Amino acid sequence: MRERGGLSVEAVTLFVGGAAAGLVAGTASCTAAQGGLLVGLVGHRPGRDPALVAWFLAGRLAAYTLVGALLGLLGSAVGLPPRARAVLLVAAGCAVIVFAIRLMRGGRHACAEPVRPSGYKAPLLGAATVLVPCGVTIGMEMLAVSSGSPLSGAAAMAGFVVGTAPAFALLGYVLRRISRTRLARFAGVVAVAAGLWTVVAGLNLGGWTGEAAPAAAGPAARTVTVYATREGYRPAAVSVPANVPVQVIFKLVDPGCTGTVTIDGRDVVLPATVRLPPHRPGSLRYVCGMGMYSGFIRFS
Known part of the structure; x- marks a missing residue:
């Protein structure tokens, strides 16, 4: 049931449910899949302004809310097929590797005067995370589709972003601290590994790894x-x-x-x-x- 002149009960429920899903289930998977874009923001130009992460999160919130509204309005017609997501994962993994290399190179100039990144870069990178959905995100997108309402779909996705925001804020804080120290090289190595992992995940999702099936287990059954x-x-x-x-x-x-x-x-x-x-x-x-x-x- 929807209430006129205010938020629907369904929208509020989906927002709360989305926030809980983001906090409990989406924190680890989303920061692993999308954290590389934050590395690109903080590691490439190690500014001291904590508002960068806030702008990143604002762009992420805006993009997810818009996508949720579109999913609720148009249904699965606007969803990405698995092969398209696989291509995006491979591209994102390559971008993470590039960002990580820049982070490692920036660590050699830890005492240099930090450069303030362009004002539009932080929200754009935050919005770009919607193109690299984690497993829990896909479930939230399907929930937005099933709601059949732009308001409810937007509420579900917005709540999910709010739930994952603390993890991204913490990641941004750690990256800003590390990017100005000699630990930047170590963080860069870890980020390269994460980028390679993302590339392999994309190849796996697209079915391009060429893995042979292992021996079957258990009796045959319908x-x-x-x-x-x-x-x-x-x-x-x-x-x-x-x-x-x-x-x-x-x-x-x-x-x-x-x-x-x-x-x-x-x-x-x-x-x-x-x-x-x-x-x-x-x-x-x-x-x-x-x-x-x-x-x-x-x-x-």
């Missing part, structure tokens, strides 16, 4: 159950009969990246039952929304 945990999907490989319809029951054990699965070219928020059409003998690979964890279904 209905199988897979558990989504913090460490991945269990069992990691299952065997089912070929040329018959199969349903996969995904059960969510732990909140986080594995809570959204990309399977057969579509995104699914868990828990859910996925019905697959008959497949020829072979393997079907599925991944979490961030491309970090994968599983296999072997048809034999």
Whole structure:
């Protein structure tokens, strides 16, 4: 039910729920996937102005709120398919590596007078994080789609940004401190590793890694159950009969990246039952929304 002349109860509920999801489940995954853009802001030009991080968060809030409103208005038509997200993850990982190298080079001039970055760079980089969604973000986007309301969709996404804001603020503070010391080189090495991890995750999500399916585990069956945990999907490989319809029951054990699965070219928020059409003998690979964890279904 919606209230005229004020915020709807649904919008307020979604805002609170989004904030809780961001604080509890989205903090680690989003800072890991999107923190590289903050490295690019703070590490490239180590200014002392803490307002930079605030502008970064403001740009992020504006972008997510707008996307949430569009999702609520237009539905899944404005959502990015898995392959498009994979390309963005690879591009973001490459950008993080470039930013990290600049951070390491900047660490050699820790005593130099800091340069104040352009006024528009911080909010633009914050807004760009919407192009690199973490696994929990995808679940929030689907929630915005299902709301069917621009106000409710915007509230869900805005609440999610508010919930993750403390982690980004802390990351920005740490980066500003490190970028003016000799630790910048060490932080740069860690950021390079994060960038490579993001690139691999994008390749994994797009199905471009060329991994061979591992040996199947368990007896063949037309209905199988897979558990989504913090460490991945269990069992990691299952065997089912070929040329018959199969349903996969995904059960969510732990909140986080594995809570959204990309399977057969579509995104699914868990828990859910996925019905697959008959497949020829072979393997079907599925991944979490961030491309970090994968599983296999072997048809034999």
